Amino acid sequence: MIGYVPGASALHRAHPYTPLAIATGLLLMAFAVSAPGAVWVVVAAAALFAASAGVLGTVLRPAAILALPTWVLLTILHGLLGGAPHVMLGPVAFSVPGGERALVFGGRLAAILLAFLTALATVSPARLVEAMTARGVPFGRVYLLVSTLTVVPRLRARVRQIVDAQQCRGLRLGGSPLARLRALGPLVVPLVLSALAEVDEQALALDVRGGTARGRRTALEPPEDSRADRAVRLAVLVAVVAAYAWKFLGAGG
């Protein structure tokens, strides 16, 4: 839905762990507070995070598309079907406590989406891989996160081939739910079996490229982890710990 958006903001230039830490911090803060006003302060912070990277316009649309259906359902579930007391909005009785709950849950959703879509837009996957390699993250983890993204389009293309082949053999994809359920087997089983058939070949390819090599790998162009980066990440950690300490001491707002 959204990927890396090249830019020259401080967040684009920061160590890749920094925007990810801020996004994670905002997620944790959204759950640390439980009053509607406090949750929407976190939403404002997430919007500020996006604006500081110059990607607010880019992330607002996908965030709204993802959040809108859930906001509607929250309004129905908590606002229209919520408990007393109610206020009359024209002909509709709207639950006051339910409306507050919908604001809290809707705000959390908005904060999470804005924060992580901003991280996605500002962290270059290539720089993230370099940063992970420089930090000594095991090859397996880097391989899983990055390489799987290249397999997914290949498997999707194979699904299309299997669908075409099975339709030529008379498979019908429409009809009743039971008929559609029956179509699953002829699509899923060949897909998984053909993928399993490639396992040894891929393991061998990885092996000859040094996949089993021990020792620390050298990053070609490791991103700089400046003092400012480390200070920002420490500040995020302190803010989150303080918010949860406040929450569990019974004073969370």
Place this chain on the structure above:
Amino acid sequence: MTLRDLVVVRLGVAVNLVVGQVAAALLLPVYLDTIGTVLVATLVGPRAAIVAGLTSQVLNAVLSGNFTWLPFGVVQIVIALYAALAARLGAFRRLGTAVAAGFGLGIVAASTSAPISYYLFGGATAGGVTAVTTVLRALGAPLPVAVAAASYSTDLLDKSLVFALVAVVLRSLPRQMAVRFPMLAR
């Protein structure tokens, strides 16, 4: 984890991401986004299945942009452990026992996901589950009951189907391919 296990885990993650979309394209009221996790649990073991499940959850969020699914990663861990145990007990040897074990997983998975959905998201997550929750709530069910009932109704069917499909895949494995997975022989 060996290099070969790593490749199987990657395959499991890709299967999770792609088969879920096949189910959505067929307009089926199931997710099928844990087939890869269950498959890895039967072929490699619980640790690899947990890695496959958590990686799927992260990549699913990255690919869709919907990061609110991240807390449901806990459910993937539960599924990985349960599937590995079911495989060890031989649940995948027959279709009937696989479906029964999948039904059991449906109960376990729903019991894990319903509290996350209720406490973190107020019962409104995404898709068909929330629609069922809304209908039940409109019929007068209290919100926690509506959220739990919606989770159970979708998870029981989904996980039974996942286990059945994995059992069919394992039975269809050619012998020379099956012998390369020692976990299958246990």
